[in-house]
Amino acid sequence: MTDFTATKALFDLPDGVIYLDGNSLGPLPKAAAGRVAHTVTNEWGQMLITGWNKAGWMAQPSRVGDRIGALIGAAQGSVVMGDTLSIKVWQALAAALELRPERRVILSDSGNFPSDLYMAEGLIKQLDRGYELRIMDPQDVAGAITDDVAVLMLTQVDYRTGRMHDMDTLTEKAHAKGALTVWDLAHSAGAVPVDLTTTQADFAVGCTYKYLNGGPGAPAFIYVAPKHAAHVQPALSGWLGHDAPFAFEQSYRAGAGIERMRVGTPPVLQLAALEAALDIWDKVEMTAVRAASIQLSETFIQRVEAACPALTLASPRDPELRGSQVSFHFADGYAAMQALIARGVIGDFRAPDIMRFGFTPLFISEDEVIQAASHLSDIVNNGLWDRREFKQKQAVT
Numbered sequence: 001m002t003d004f005t006a007t008k009a010l011f012d013l014p015d016g017v018i019y020l021d022g023n024s025l026g027p028l029p030k031a032a033a034g035r036v037a038h039t040v041t042n043e044w045g046q047m048l049i050t051g052w053n054k055a056g057w058m059a060q061p062s063r064v065g066d067r068i069g070a071l072i073g074a075a076q077g078s079v080v081m082g083d084t085l086s087i088k089v090w091q092a093l094a095a096a097l098e099l100r101p102e103r104r105v106i107l108s109d110s111g112n113f114p115s116d117l118y119m120a121e122g123l124i125k126q127l128d129r130g131y132e133l134r135i136m137d138p139q140d141v142a143g144a145i146t147d148d149v150a151v152l153m154l155t156q157v158d159y160r161t162g163r164m165h166d167m168d169t170l171t172e173k174a175h176a177k178g179a180l181t182v183w184d185l186a187h188s189a190g191a192v193p194v195d196l197t198t199t200q201a202d203f204a205v206g207c208t209y210k211y212l213n214g215g216p217g218a219p220a221f222i223y224v225a226p227k228h229a230a231h232v233q234p235a236l237s238g239w240l241g242h243d244a245p246f247a248f249e250q251s252y253r254a255g256a257g258i259e260r261m262r263v264g265t266p267p268v269l270q271l272a273a274l275e276a277a278l279d280i281w282d283k284v285e286m287t288a289v290r291a292a293s294i295q296l297s298e299t300f301i302q303r304v305e306a307a308c309p310a311l312t313l314a315s316p317r318d319p320e321l322r323g324s325q326v327s328f329h330f331a332d333g334y335a336a337m338q339a340l341i342a343r344g345v346i347g348d349f350r351a352p353d354i355m356r357f358g359f360t361p362l363f364i365s366e367d368e369v370i371q372a373a374s375h376l377s378d379i380v381n382n383g384l385w386d387r388r389e390f391k392q393k394q395a396v397t
Contacts, residue, residue, distance in 0.1 A: 002288035007362045010280050011213075018345045018368045023187060023325045023358030026213030026277070035276035036269055044268075051268075060271045061219075061262060067278045068212070068221050071286065072185060072204065073195030078226055080258045081274075082266060085186060085207045085220040087236070089119045089153075091261055092203040092222055094235030096151040096180045097123075097131070099228065103150030104131050107179070111138045111158035116184055120153065123235075138163060142173055149179040156194075157187035157323035160350050162315040164192065164323050168199050175200065186210060189221075191293065191324040191360075193286045196223055203228075211324070211360060212281075214274035222261050229257040238263030280362065292361035293324040296369050300326055300357065303373035308380050314354055325358045330380065334397065338390040339379045345372045349397045 012028045013019060019027055043055040052058050065079035072079075093106065106120050117133065124131040136144045138158065145152060152174040157164050171181045180202040188194050190211030196204055204223040208214035224232055234254060239245050240262040243253040254260040298319060304311060314327040330336055333355040337347055347357040359369070379385055 002284045004361050007280055011363045016344050018372050020347045020357040020372060022360040023210055024348050025209055029213055029277045029280060032273045032276040035272050039269060039272040057268045061266050064271055064275060065221055072189055073197050074223050075197055075226055078258055079221050079223045080261050081219045081221050083220055083263055085205060086115050086119050088205040088220045088222040089116050091235055092182045092205050093120060093153060094123055095232040096182055096203055098233050099180060100150035103148055105149045106133045106151050106153055107144055107149045108153045109136050109138045109141050112155045113159050145173045145177050147177055151180050151182055153182040155184035159187055160354050161327050162322040162325040164321055171199050171201055187323050193290055208274050213277040218270050218274050219267050224258055234260050236263045289361055293359045294319040296359040297326045299366055300369050300373055304376060307377035310380050325356055328355045329353050330355055332385055335390040336379055336385040339385040340376055343375050345375050
C-alpha cells in the first residue's frame, strides 16, 4: 500500500512552502544530492575516464530507460534516455514519417505543446517534400483522422488546461486509417497511468523533470514500439546510435533496436540525479497516485469555486478527463500568481490568462491544498494582487 506521508519525507521541500508546480519542475529528492556527489567524487573523481566502463555510464541511458518504461507500460529494451524533449519529438516524428512514405499529413491539435509543433514545422521545411501540419481543436481530432494522415502527433495531457486525450481510442482510430502515432507524455509520465504496450502506441516521448523529479535539465526519453524498432531510420544519426560506436567507421550503421535512437554522449550527472528520483517510484503504485491526485484536485476545485467566483475553471470538470493539474482563467492571473508565490504557495501562469496548479500526492497533502485555496481566494477577492511588483513580468512565468 502506498504511503504518501513516507514519500513526502523523501523530498527536500522548503519550510513554509506549498508546492503546486511539480507539473513544471519536480522538487528535489533528498537522495539526489548525495547520488550526484557520489558520481562526481567517487566515479568521475576516482575513476576518471574508466567510469564509462567501471561505473556503467555508457549503459545508463538504457538502464534508466527501462525504469521509465516500467512506469509507462513499455517493454524492456524499448525506451532510451538522452537529449531534450524537443529533440526526441524530432526523432520520433521523422522516424514515423519514413515509415509512411506515401502520406504527407501530420495531424496535431491546438492543445499540443508549442515546441512540438515548432519541431514539426522545422522538419517539414527541412524535408521539403510537401508535408502539411494539420492542426485541429482538441475535440475535433478524432474526426480528422483521415486516409491521408501519416502521423497523429499529440500531447496526451494539455499543458494549459490539463485536458486529457483518450490515448487508446485515438491510437486505434489512427491505426484503422493506416496512420502512426507519436505521443508526448510530458504531463503524463508519473501523473496518470499509461500503458503503451496495451495501447499499441507506435512512438512516445517525454521529459523527466516534471512529475518524475529528475531536476532542471533532466534528459528526455523516447519509446519505439518493438515492432518498429528494427526498421526506424534515425533522423539524427549520432555516434552513440551507431551499431559499433568505438569502431569509428566513417559511415553510419544503425544500432540494434532502441539503441539506434541514442544520439550523443549521455548526461551522466543528470542521469544520476534521475536515478535517485526514480527510487521513490519503486515505493508507490501508479493507481494509488492517480486516485490521490484526483482527490486533491477535486478538493481544490470545490474550495476555489465556492470562495472565489472571479475565477473560471479552465480544466475539464470530470477528473477522468484531465491529468494531475487544475487550471483557472483569471484576467489578472499573472499578478495573482506572483502574489500567491510571495505567500509561499507556488503554482505558475500560462498566457493569456491561465493559472496552473499541479497536484502530486508524493509530496502534497490535502491540508496543504485547502490552505492554498484559502490563500488564493484571499488574494483574488481582496485585490491583493494589484501591486506593481506582482505585475512585472519575469523571464519564466
